[in-house]
Amino acid sequence: MTASDAIRHDWTLKEVRELLDMPFNDLVFRAQQAHRQWFDPNEVQVSTLLSIKTGACPEDCMYCPQSGHYNTGLEKEKLMQVEKVLEQAKAAKETGATRFCMGAAWRSPTKKDLPHVLEMIRGVKDMGLETCMTLGMLTEDQASELAEAGLDYYNHNLDTSERYYNQIITTRTYQDRLDTLENVRNAGMKVCCGGIMGMGEDEDDRAGLLLQLANLPDHPESVPINMLIKIPGTPLEDVEDLDPFEFVRTIAVARILMPKSHVRLSAGREDMNDQMQALCFMAGANSIFYGDQLLTTENPQAEQDRALFRRLGIVPEPLATDRSDEDQVDELTRRMEQERQSALFYDAANA
Numbered sequence: 287m288t289a290s291d292a293i294r295h296d297w298t299l300k301e302v303r304e305l306l307d308m309p310f311n312d313l314v315f316r317a318q319q320a321h322r323q324w325f326d327p328n329e330v331q332v333s334t335l336l337s338i339k340t341g342a343c344p345e346d347c348m349y350c351p352q353s354g355h356y357n358t359g360l361e362k363e364k365l366m367q368v369e370k371v372l373e374q375a376k377a378a379k380e381t382g383a384t385r386f387c388m389g390a391a392w393r394s395p396t397k398k399d400l401p402h403v404l405e406m407i408r409g410v411k412d413m414g415l416e417t418c419m420t421l422g423m424l425t426e427d428q429a430s431e432l433a434e435a436g437l438d439y440y441n442h443n444l445d446t447s448e449r450y451y452n453q454i455i456t457t458r459t460y461q462d463r464l465d466t467l468e469n470v471r472n473a474g475m476k477v478c479c480g481g482i483m484g485m486g487e488d489e490d491d492r493a494g495l496l497l498q499l500a501n502l503p504d505h506p507e508s509v510p511i512n513m514l515i516k517i518p519g520t521p522l523e524d525v526e527d528l529d530p531f532e533f534v535r536t537i538a539v540a541r542i543l544m545p546k547s548h549v550r551l552s553a554g555r556e557d558m559n560d561q562m563q564a565l566c567f568m569a570g571a572n573s574i575f576y577g578d579q580l581l582t583t584e585n586p587q588a589e590q591d592r593a594l595f596r597r598l599g600i601v602p603e604p605l606a607t608d609r610s611d612e613d614q615v616d617e618l619t620r621r622m623e624q625e626r627q628s629a630l631f632y633d634a635a636n637a
């Protein structure tokens with residue numbers, strides 16, 4: 287391990303810029319080296335995301351179809367019933383997801399809604415799935431209640447650099463977001479935090495976001511790197527496309543700066559072809575959302591993902607639990623056998 291590949295929290299903007307500017311092949315090679323020190327390079331963690339409350343959000347995030355500030359034609363839905371959420375979690379588990387993420391379009395959870403949310407967490411946990419939620423800003427007390435109910439991860443993205451942030455959101459500050467992240471950490475939950483590329487930011491902003499994440503007291507366990515999905519009706523619908531190689535570079539640098547974190551290839555994946563996704567995996571992405579829907583935008587269907595995994599020799603990462611090694615190996619073997627059988631079916635169907 288080189289000194290520069292050790293876990294650090296004191297990166298400088300200059301260093302991050304230098305990484306982003308490396309020749310592409312050198313950068314991807316270095317990211318692979320970092321990746322292989324901490325992960326099996328052929329495993330990808332699979333999560334499923336369900337929108338438990340959709341639309342009419344009071345925040346004005348300029349990329350978001352759920353914001354009540356924009357008319358995107360999105361159908362609004364109230365908080366989903368607990369039983370419905372549990373049905374979806376069960377289905378997600380059956381398609382191989384190990385983590386179930388639930389998102390609500392709120393500024394922050396209300397007193398009235400929180401008990402329902404806590405019930406959802408307990409129910410999903412009881413199925414043996416890891417739980418993740420994104421509900422907006424959290425106070426210290428709310429974070430503690432969620433943690434006590436068994437919430438494993440809390441997602442709260444920084445979205446972009448501090449200096450570009452107020453071009454994207456005006457209804458809450460960067461510091462508000464950092465405060466929520468701190469409350470989540472202090473409550474003992476794991477942090478899922480990343481951003482969105484292609485919102486008209488420049489390379490310094492991508493570097494600034496990565497720097498902020500990498501210099502947090504603890505690296506987020508999950509770092510979603512999203513590509514903007516341009517939704518008609520939002521202020522960013524006509525923003526210029528980001529060069530896809532800049533996106534891969536961002537993933538590679540996230541991998542180098544936060545080598546132990548899961549770097550998640552997240553929103554925007556449905557617009558990427560298989561080659562682009564494979565490049566992202568090579569650059570160190572090792573987590574995806576799988577199956578049905580990514581909050582309110584389309585996500586490639588589970589079968590398409592399984593086919594890509596088969597072609598690349600990727601297997602889903604087993605659930606990190608306190609189960610014994612033998613149990614985890616059994617689970618992985620069972621999954622691989624399932625994959626092999628669906629591969630046979632796939633080949634036969636395409637012969």
Ligand code: SF4
Binds near residue numbers: 345347351353354390
């Ligand atoms: S990103 Fe979240 S907080 Fe922002 S408008 Fe959308 S749902 Fe609301």
